[in-house]
Every structure is written in C-alpha cells, then in structure tokens.
Amino acid sequence: MKRIKTYSRIALAISGFLAAFTILSLAGCRKSSPGKRGTIYATLASNPNYSILVYAINQEGLKETLNRESKESFTLFAPDNQAFQAAGLNSPSDLSKLPDSVLKAVLLYHVLASQTLAAQIPQAANTPVPTLNGQVIYATRTPAGKVFINGIAVTKADISCTNGVIHEVASVLMPPTGNIVQTALGNPNLSLLVAAVLRASQGATNVAAVLSGAGPFTVFAPTNQAFINAGFPNAAAINAADPNTLTKILTYHVIPARVFSSDLVDQSTPATLNGETVRILLGKNAQVKGMGNTTPSNITATNIVSTNGVVHLIDQVLLP
Template identity: 55%
Template sequence: MLNKTILQFARTWALPLLAVLFLASCQKMGPVPPPWKNQAKKKTIWEVASSDGRFSLLKAAVARTGLVPALNDKKANLTVFAPTDDAFRAAGFRTVSDIAKAPVDVLKAILLYHVVGDEVFAAEIPQASNTPVPSLNGQPLYVTRTSAGNVFINGVKVIIADIDCSNGVIHVVDRVLIPAPGNIVALASGNSNLSFLVAAVIRAGATGTDVAAILSSDGPFTVFAPTNQAFAAAGLTSVEVINNADPAFLLNVLAYHVIAGARVFSSDLVDGADVPTFQGSTLEISLGSGARVKGNANATASNITITDLLATNGVVHVIDQVLLP
C-alpha cells in the first residue's frame, strides 16, 4: 500500500516538479556552444605555424622580417599560404642561416606575397581558373579551384587546406611563391641562363617587329623559354652567333614559343592538348612523369624544367629545347 502511495506521489508531483526545475536550470545556463565555435581555444596563425615542425624556415623568415605581430594579431582576419620547409629549401633557403643572410626587404616582400587580407576557406574560392586576388605585397595572386575542389596558387597546388586559426586560415603549399620581378623581358634579362633568349629577342627586332616591346606590353602572355644550352644545341651557340642569325628566322621561332592572351600555369596544362601559338602553329603538351612540350618539327618533346615563373604580364616556363614549328 505504501509503495503504491509513493508511486502515485511521484507521478502526480515529483516528476513534473523535476521537469520544471530542469527546464529552469537550462534557461539560466543558456545553450552550450559547440567546441569548434569557441574562438578562445583556437591558436593564432603565428602560434600554429611556429609550433609546427614543418614550418621552421617560415618561422625564421617571419621573425627576421618583423611580421610576428601581424600574424599573431588576434583581431586580424587573414589567409596565409604557408610554404613548408621543403618549399623553402627548393627556393634556395636551405637553412635558418640562409634566411638570416637574405635581405630583409626582399624576404618581407616574398612573405607578404603569401598573405591575403581576408579569411578565405577553400570552398569559398570561385570555381574558375586564375582569378586575381590582391596580396598584402600589392601584387595579385592567381587562384584556381577546379571542379574536383583542388586549389592552385600561381600554378602551385595547395597540399593542405583550411587550417582554421583564431585570426584567419592557413593553406599549406609546397613551393615558395615569388612575386613578379617585372615584365617577361625584365624577368628573362635578370636570368643569366636565358641570356641567349634575350639576344634572340633583340636580334628579331631587326625585322621591324619589336619583339621586346611586344613582350613588355600588357599581355598576358605565356612563354616557353629555352635555356642557353637549348639554343646551343640548336646551333645558336653564342650571343655573337645569334646576332648574325637571320632575324626573320628568329622571329618565326620566337613567336612559336609564345601563347598570347593567357597566363597558362602548369596547373592549366592538359595532357595531349594542341596549344595555338602567336606564330600560328600549335604546340603539343604531354603530361607523364613530367610536363613536356613538343614543336611540330622537333623529333622529341622538350622537358619543362622550371614552371610558373611569374611576370607582371604573364608567366614563363623554362624548357631544355628550342621549339621548331
């Protein structure tokens, strides 16, 4: 009898009273936010990068250039394309000592070229090729997101996307992004391994077509640039030989190395594609163990040995053969 009385009391008063007390306590506490919404638990971009062993050279470069406060600013809203240590080594910064020897202004310009002044996650990037996005360096980055969701910056693939930080987001890249040193002619003139190409451009101007002026104009252009060794293998063994070559022949050959009206980064190359050139004929692209390009009269394809050298008016890919139409 007593048990029945207790059970009846519970049903009538105790259980409803507990429910009221529970609801009241929930109203006082408010909703509990999911842990990923708690910004206080996130690290800043600097804290993430400086504590990750993959970014020791980036850490040294940021410290040397005085950019720690900017990347540690909790009120900032940034996107950083962070090169790994392997990326810095490939760019010639093999050790922290190399970072310490680099001119601060040059290093700072390079680092700022990796930063966008807004937080942009991978899914927010437009699905398009080479969308210009201003960097904190002042020069644009060219951002691509493919239909498969892959992201490329100036042809360089983002290997890890969306590391969420309290003051922005980090995307990891495996190459250092180098700002354009000038237009295509300026870029080639500053590279001692392309001095024969520069001589050929100047000599071709004897036809009355100012090739140097064309390649210095707004463009954009994509140029497959043969090295000095490539010119020598084609019989143009010195600047003196080039200066005595038929300028009409050089004009025809040089025009065959130029794609007009587009920046074609390595990420834009399509296997088996026939690419129209400024000369009028096409080049054949092949992508196997590495990117290659073949001229119609070449017996074999040329290797693209260095990709995606950015100029203010286009992009240059270095090749190891002269392409023949």
C-alpha cells in the same frame, strides 16, 4: 598531372628573385581537422615543420600582425620547411643572408588581408587576388576541388585559426620582379634567348616590345644549352641570323594567355602567337613539342611569374 619541377627564385633574390628548382605536387588539397588552434602565428609556431617560416616572420617583424586577436582576419599560404629547403633555404641562417626588403616582399606575397577558405575560391582558373605586398597571386580551384596558387598546389587547406586561415603550399611563392623580358634579363641561363629577342626586334616585328606589353603571355623559354644544341653557340651566331626568321621561331614559343603548369592539359594543342600550335604532353615528365621537332622538349622549370604572364623553361628550341 604528374609531378613536375617548378622554378623557385629565392637564391637569386638580390638580382631578380631567380634561382633553384623545386618539385610541384599536383595532389589534391588535404583538409585539416576542424576547430580553432590559436592565432596564425601561434599555430605555425606550434608546428616544427614551419620553423623556417616562423623565423622569417620574426625576422621581418610580422609576428605582431599574425598573432593579433582582433576583428581583422588573414589568409596565409604557408610553405613548410621542405618547401624552403627545395628553394635553397635550408635553415634560418640562409634567410638572414637575404636583404630585408626582399624577404619581406616574399612573405607579404603569401598573405591576404581577409580570410578565404578553399571553397570560397572561385571555381575558375587563375583568379587574380591582391596580397599584402600590393601584387596579385592567381588562384585556381578545379571542379575536383584542387586548389593552386600561381600553379603551385595547396597541399593542406583550411587550417583554422582565431584570426584567419592557413593553407599549406608545396612551394615558396615568388613575387614578379618585372615583365617577361625583364624576367629573362635577370636569369643568366636565358642570355641567349634575350640575344635572340633583341636580334629579332631588328626585323619587321619588335618582339621585345610585344613581350613587354600588357599580355598576358606564357613563354616556353629555351635555356642557353637549348640554343647551343640548336646551332647557336653564342650571341654572335644569333646576331648573324635573319631577324624575321628568329621572329617566327620566337613567337612560336609564346601562348597569348596566362598558362601555369596546373593549367596544362595532356595532348592539348594550344595556339601560339605566330598562329601555329604546339602539343602538350604530360607523361612521366611534362613536355611541349613543336610540330617541326622530331622529339618533344622537356619542361624543366615552371611557373616563373612575371607582371605580364608566366615563363616555363624548356631544354629544346621549338620549331614550327
């Protein structure tokens, strides 16, 4: 798959962890050279490419845990400085502006309570794995040996440490802050989508209740500009539309499965919640096309994790 943008939510962490975009590399994992390098903390601290991560660990009092020589072992998915900078966190001073509870939740979402080497990850898609913050991440290992966490590539695997292992990841992993509806409510760029969901729920199907259910679901979420381009410039225009018509369109944006960007297959036609199909196109940019659209929609941001699925932003409303 070509590189596509992945969505990072740190810059809006206080109001729901929603924010900037980052580039998702789908290259295979690079194995580190064998041999012990010291503790997880010491290994990170010895590499200037992890200086922002090290600062965050120190800030939240996790140094002792990750520097401890004991029978305990950990797995750390480590974003390097470039990953933090792509998320809008260019320096330690930017991290210090985040509430401690937010930063600690994000850090612990990168840590497993035992050592897991890349080859020990099941050769399957989206295996749930509990993290130290109490929430799960979804690990994928392909037949070719590529590893993804929440759809984000592991770019360097199996950095061996005396108290566990480090896997470098291409992006900061953001823990979910609610279900799909709550995630959309926390993103100002999805306010017209929220209005459409609420209006559709006044018809025969309570769309908000469906998208708040157990799932898992994948939502291709049109941004506000996408709705404006489709002739819905504001919430008043959406509220004037027929709820059942909106339901048919909105459920066409939902796949009843958890599909990260790493799961997308070129030219595939996954079934949507309304029973019809969309087409996935993976050329220079990742795209999704509604069968009633003359042109495909660009997938502009990916892998926004919710408690009941995943959201990808698109720049065009899909038509059945």
